[in-house]
Amino acid sequence: MHPDVEKVLISRMEIDEKVHELGNILSRDYAGKELLMVGILKGAVVFMADLARAMNIDVRIDFMAVSSYGASSKSTGVVRILKDLDKSIENCHVLIVEDIVDTGLTLNYLLDILQARNPASVRICTLLDKPSRREVNVPVDYNGFAIPDKFVVGYGLDYNEKYRHLPEIYVLKKEIYQSVK
Ligand code: XMP
């Protein structure tokens, strides 16, 4: 295990099982429809890659990058689009793929932006959810794991851009994120 992490919260096997379960449910729900999976950079990259390969239907993928609002200004919930989708989503079935829903502010804002573009539908799929931290009510249609309010890294999730490549989901040691101000 990486020396900066306290423990494994969700193991590789549990992640694999969940991703395949979600892939099956999504394949059933979107059967006969053209699905565009929209991964939110960078956290969702690893989940997106595994989830797309767990689908039994044809899908297209694209990515969006949005700026995080940072701890000091989290009240507004306004996010800036750093990278937009390549194509119009008009009349498309869109599935937003996220790593984690925390306050819900990011997704809430993103959902408004995408809905304004007249897609056939927009749904949300997240691997992780911290329900105790929610500030706005976002409709999460597909959720992998509800987790406690602990800072987690690995499987795409980072702290200061580190740990994204680690294969499981870990609780980060407190001294790691408390030592940097
Ligand atoms: P919201 O708007 O729902 O933002 O508060 C969700 C985003 O916050 C980040 N986030 C985390 N990233 N470990 C991380 O690596 C965590 O425990 C964590 N909690 C929130 C993440 O970027 C997510 O997209």
Ligand code: MG
């Ligand atoms: Mg993210």
